[in-house]
Amino acid sequence: MSPRLPAPPIPDQLKSAPQRAGEGDGKKSALDHGVEAGVSAVDWIDERTSLSGGLRWMMFRKVPKGTNWFYTLGSATMFAFLSQAVTGVFLAMYYTPSATQAYESTRYITNEAFLGEFVRGMHKWGSTVMVILIFVHMARTFFFGAYKYPRELNWVIGVVLLVLTMTMSFTGYLLPFDQRSYWATIVGVNINGTGPIVGPYLSDFLRAGPEFGATTLSRFYAIHMLLVPGAIAALMGAHLYLVARLGTTAPPWIKAETSDELATDEV
Numbered sequence: 001m002s003p004r005l006p007a008p009p010i011p012d013q014l015k016s017a018p019q020r021a022g023e024g025d026g027k028k029s030a031l032d033h034g035v036e037a038g039v040s041a042v043d044w045i046d047e048r049t050s051l052s053g054g055l056r057w058m059m060f061r062k063v064p065k066g067t068n069w070f071y072t073l074g075s076a077t078m079f080a081f082l083s084q085a086v087t088g089v090f091l092a093m094y095y096t097p098s099a100t101q102a103y104e105s106t107r108y109i110t111n112e113a114f115l116g117e118f119v120r121g122m123h124k125w126g127s128t129v130m131v132i133l134i135f136v137h138m139a140r141t142f143f144f145g146a147y148k149y150p151r152e153l154n155w156v157i158g159v160v161l162l163v164l165t166m167t168m169s170f171t172g173y174l175l176p177f178d179q180r181s182y183w184a185t186i187v188g189v190n191i192n193g194t195g196p197i198v199g200p201y202l203s204d205f206l207r208a209g210p211e212f213g214a215t216t217l218s219r220f221y222a223i224h225m226l227l228v229p230g231a232i233a234a235l236m237g238a239h240l241y242l243v244a245r246l247g248t249t250a251p252p253w254i255k256a257e258t259s260d261e262l263a264t265d266e267v
């Protein structure tokens with residue numbers, strides 16, 4: 001058996017905490033048993049993984065003076081992505097990526113599946129919300145000068161996240177396979193084809209061949225639900241790691257205040 005770590009000291013407030021039902025007569029209430037089971041399960045995992053150290057490092061950080069609501073935009077973008085992931089999983093349970101069945105399966109989701117219209121609506125409007133949030137978050141980091149040393153790499157990761165988010169929107173638009181999504185995607189793929197050097201290769205890759213056909217839809221679906229979300233999740237992890245490691249940038253007016261104070265000190 002591996003040696004147990006020593007138990008943490010009990011805070012004074014808890015020692016003198018008022019008694020609960022069942023306490024004092026030697027019996028434990030169901031709540032006590034529940035709490036003990038929860039604590040020992042968490043301890044059991046932590047003793048073997050030491051995850052709590054990493055969690056504490058990530059969650060309990062010093063933030064600069066003047067931190068405000070604009071700093072929540074990155075987390076808001078992350079929650080929009082998570083909502084897309086959850087609703088996407090439910091849509092994938094009913095959606096069929098075939099040229100003859102895609103439209104019918106989407107119609108089924110909207111009109112017949114339990115809460116289908118709601119989940120599809122969440123996914124559709126959520127995609128717009130995510131795009132708006134990512135742009136506003138990018139504007140915040142730009143205007144606060146957060147792209148400068150030592151955060152350049154996080155800015156570059158952010159740019160890749162932006163491109164991937166736009167790719168999600170583009171590939172998702174085709175999936176209902178109605179007239180609008182079909183023709184709009186043909187236009188989009190042709191625009192890609194006009195890009196310098198890589199353009200024609202990119203549009204061939206997206207079309208899955210020289211013609212827009214049945215294989216195009218399955219390619220878009222694979223990109224939309226596997227390739228790009230996987231890449232976004234991995235890069236989001238790297239992005240958040242760098243935020244935790246480097247800390248966030250103070251707002252420009254606080255930086256101006258601080259440098260004024262320094263200038264006065266030097267006089």
Ligand code: HEM
Pocket residue numbers: 070071072073074075077078081134137138141144146147151154155156157158159161162165232236239240243247248249250
């Ligand atoms: C999926 C998309 C994204 C997610 C989930 C995300 C998430 C976050 C979070 C949670 C933070 C810390 C808190 C905050 O400042 O809001 C952050 C910071 C940052 N993000 Fe993003 N972000 C995304 C896209 C972008 C984009 C498109 C850019 C720019 C091109 C960017 C550049 C930055 C920078 C430079 C910081 C550091 C801010 C500072 O030091 O004050 N991010 N991001």
